[in-house]
Amino acid sequence: xKKSYYLFNPGRLSRKDNTLCFVPVDEDGNExxxxxxxxxxxxxxxxxxxxxxxxxxxxxxGKNHVSVHFFDYYEHYTGSFMAKEYxxxxxxxxxxxxxxxxxxxxxxxxxxxxEGAAFNMSKNLKYYQGRGxxxxxxxxxxxxxxxxxxxxxxxSELMGIEGNIRQAYYGAFGEIINDFDMxxxxxxxxxxxxxxxxxxxxxxxxxxxxxxxxxxxxxPTISFLHEPGARRYSLALDLSEIFKPMLVDRTIFTVLNKxxxxxxxxxxDINRCVLKEGAKKVFVQAFEERLKETFKHRSLxxxxxxxxxxxxxxxxxxxxxxxxxVYKPFKMMW
Amino acid sequence: MNINATxxxxxxxxxxxxxxxxxxxxxEHTSEVVYEGKLIGEESYPFRADKNEELEISLPLENEKVVxxxxxxxxxxxxxxxxxxxxxxxxxxAHVAQLQFYLYLLQKNGVEVSHGVIEYPKLRQTERVILxxxxxxxxxxxxxxxxxVLEQEQCPLKLPISKCKTCSYFEFCWVGxx
Numbered sequence: 001x002k003k004s005y006y007l008f009n010p011g012r013l014s015r016k017d018n019t020l021c022f023v024p025v026d027e028d029g030n031e032x033x034x035x036x037x038x039x040x041x042x043x044x045x046x047x048x049x050x051x052x053x054x055x056x057x058x059x060x061x062g063k064n065h066v067s068v069h070f071f072d073y074y075e076h077y078t079g080s081f082m083a084k085e086y087x088x089x090x091x092x093x094x095x096x097x098x099x100x101x102x103x104x105x106x107x108x109x110x111x112x113x114x115e116g117a118a119f120n121m122s123k124n125l126k127y128y129q130g131r132g133x134x135x136x137x138x139x140x141x142x143x144x145x146x147x148x149x150x151x152x153x154x155x156s157e158l159m160g161i162e163g164n165i166r167q168a169y170y171g172a173f174g175e176i177i178n179d180f181d182m183x184x185x186x187x188x189x190x191x192x193x194x195x196x197x198x199x200x201x202x203x204x205x206x207x208x209x210x211x212x213x214x215x216x217x218x219x220p221t222i223s224f225l226h227e228p229g230a231r232r233y234s235l236a237l238d239l240s241e242i243f244k245p246m247l248v249d250r251t252i253f254t255v256l257n258k259x260x261x262x263x264x265x266x267x268x269d270i271n272r273c274v275l276k277e278g279a280k281k282v283f284v285q286a287f288e289e290r291l292k293e294t295f296k297h298r299s300l301x302x303x304x305x306x307x308x309x310x311x312x313x314x315x316x317x318x319x320x321x322x323x324x325x326v327y328k329p330f331k332m333m334w
Numbered sequence: 335m336n337i338n339a340t341x342x343x344x345x346x347x348x349x350x351x352x353x354x355x356x357x358x359x360x361x362e363h364t365s366e367v368v369y370e371g372k373l374i375g376e377e378s379y380p381f382r383a384d385k386n387e388e389l390e391i392s393l394p395l396e397n398e399k400v401v402x403x404x405x406x407x408x409x410x411x412x413x414x415x416x417x418x419x420x421x422x423x424x425x426x427x428a429h430v431a432q433l434q435f436y437l438y439l440l441q442k443n444g445v446e447v448s449h450g451v452i453e454y455p456k457l458r459q460t461e462r463v464i465l466x467x468x469x470x471x472x473x474x475x476x477x478x479x480x481x482x483v484l485e486q487e488q489c490p491l492k493l494p495i496s497k498c499k500t501c502s503y504f505e506f507c508w509v510g511x512x
Contacts, residue, residue, distance in 0.1 A: 089358030217359055299510040312509045318359065324489050325510070 002043035004291075006284050008277065012052040013045075015060040025052075039064050044211050047071065048280060067214060069207045074189070074274055077203040082214065089217035095321045096222045107158070109224040109320065109327060111149055113241050114162045116329025118146050120245040121169040123332040128176045128253075135175055141168035158225070162241075169245075170198075177256050179263075189272030194252070196266060196273040197283065201248035202240065204287055209243065210236040212311040218318060239317075243310060246332050247290055255286050337480055338403045339432045345480050346428050349490040351503055356484050365502035374421040375407065378455040387411075393442050400481055404439050414448035416440070423456050430463050431473075437465040438473050 007013070011024040011032070020039055024032040039060070045068040061068065062083040069080045099105040122142045125135045145165045152158040166185075173182040173194060182194040190196040210233050213220045223234035225241065255261045265279035275283065291307040304312065313330055320327030344352035354360075362368045389406040408417040416436045420429050433450035440447045450463035483490060492498065492507045501507075 087358075087360065087363070089360075091357040092359060215364075297509075300505060300508055312505060315506045315509050318506070322359075322489055328510070 003041055004043050004046060004288060005037060006046045006048065006281075006288075007051060008048045008281060010049040010051070013057055014054065015057045020057070020060075039066070042066050044069065044207075046207070046284070048075070065215075067211060069210075071203075074269075074272070075200050075203075075280060077207065080207070080210065085214075087215070087217045092217040092318065092321070093219055093222075095323075096219055099321050100222050100224060100228060103154075106224050107152070107155070109317075110155060110158055110238075111152065112327050112329050113225045113238055114149050114158055114165075115146070116331060117162065117241040117245070118142060118149065118165050119329070120242065120332045121165060122146075124245045124249055125169070125172050125176075127334075128172075133172075133175050135172040138168045138172040138175075141165075141171075155225070155227075162225075176253055179259075180256060191271075192273050193261075193263065193266045194256075196275055197252045197256075197261075198248070200275060200280070200283060201252055201287065202244055204284070205240045205244050205248050206232070206236050208247070208291065208307060209239040209310055212307070213239065213314055215311065216314040216318065218314055239310065239313060242313065242329050243306075247287065247306060251283070251286050251290050255283060260286065335400050335481065335484060336403050337400060337477060337484075338405075339435050341480060341484075342435055342476065343428050343432055345476060345483070346431065348493050348497070348501070348503075349483050350492050350507065351501065352480070353483060353486070353489050354503065354506075359506075361502040361506060367500070368502065371421040374455060375419045378419050378453070379408075391439050391443060391445075393439050395477070400477065402435075402439055402477065404436050406436050409440075411445075414446045416447065416450040417453060418450065419453045419455065421456065422454060425452070425454065425457075425459075425461055430461070433463040434465050434469050435473060437463070438470060441465065 007022070009024045011022055013020060013022050015021070016036065018039060020037040020042065021034050022037065023034045026032065042064070044066055045061075047068055047070045058068075058081060061081070065083045065086060067080050067082050070078045072078050099109060122139060125139050125142070129135050129139065142165050145161055145168065148161045149158065152161055170182065170185045174180075177194060180194050181192070183192060185198070186192070186195045187199050190199045210220060213233070213235055218235060220233035220235045222228050223238045226234040226237045228234050260282050261279055265276050265282070267274045267276050292305055294303045294305045296302070297304040297309075297312075300312075309330060316325070316327050319325040341352050341356060344355055387408045387410065389409040391404050391406065393402040394400075395402065406416055407419070409415075410417065416433060418429070418433055418436070420426075422429070429452050433452060437447050437450055447465075449465075452461040452463060454460065495508060498504045498507060
């Protein structure tokens, strides 16, 4: 199976025949031991450190449909190198656009996405309720907002309901997480440790969705819940709504409650909280393990990883847009 | 509308697969079986890899709405023999139909053909294929039916799951609720 590679160390990545070669470079400019990465095994690259590379390397990656995602010093997602589209399908594109253009059709998909997200959020809370956390109040709030989704008259109203649900949901984080307070959700920039992790994790989730969409015929810029193309690849934002509770939030709870990350792993910069180098590695590794985790998929009768599940979600969306099957969002059952 | 040997092959396997493939909803890139077949086709006869023997051919039908197309990997023009390499460990009817489709196209284009040969490198066997009158009728009838299915607005229904297990569209078709 293809793997994601995370480049934290600065260095030079180059093409060596038909293999990738990474040569780390230390602070004094000394080259370290080169590491060779067979291209067949590379799914995508995440680049956190500073990277030297030339166009031959990007041509090579492009030919092999490998994307590179870049993050800046403050662990913001700054952009991706995406290889040329290789699965263009006019019919798919037309149907996707048609579903965006018709308010009625667009609302059907957007509501389904919010419903899926709400279900998965409350599932997370119920899981922790079962482990003795008092989140009844927040669960009650989510339950009272959820029926409003079906009656939402427009996208902005739907977004409002989604926002209320999410606010109630985040309100439970302080109870679930042992040693940290979350306070209000703060972003751009995040003000404390939990918010910093949420921002970082959501970004990782977004890139996973983007990668999976890339390997289907869906167009990543045409979205339903979020406004298309306004920022980033908005279909990836749509999809990540469904998966954030399962992939990101659960990972945050685990790394904090198991004390894999502690207060000393964060740095308080001017008006923002930042993960230290080591903290990023810990989180990315936990997140990657989460993605690799498998379960038996009921309708397929096969073992499926969480990462692959995102692609399966794309297939379901494709079928909906082609008028083959009504889209039902992935719902966490455990 | 272009109809090629792949569609003809899929038509015999599954109408839904054919419809999706025609509309460029493709899954072959996810299939190791397909990749293996490609490698075997490319690597099995290293001394024959003469690009000059590759042949692209097409045939517009009466009203020109349908164009039959084919990309033949190896056509021995001197002897009039079409070669096709298959990775399969078993001989299949679909392979024969594919070669007959090539022979039909060549013949309709006025090219002198003798017969086709399917090569099974894994079996170390070859199979000789000829194009009879009944085959011509069958090809023409299939093309008419393929056109009908492809012109449908709706994607055709899926087959029983037992037939889908090795298909590269399996997950696409069968993913539903978890």
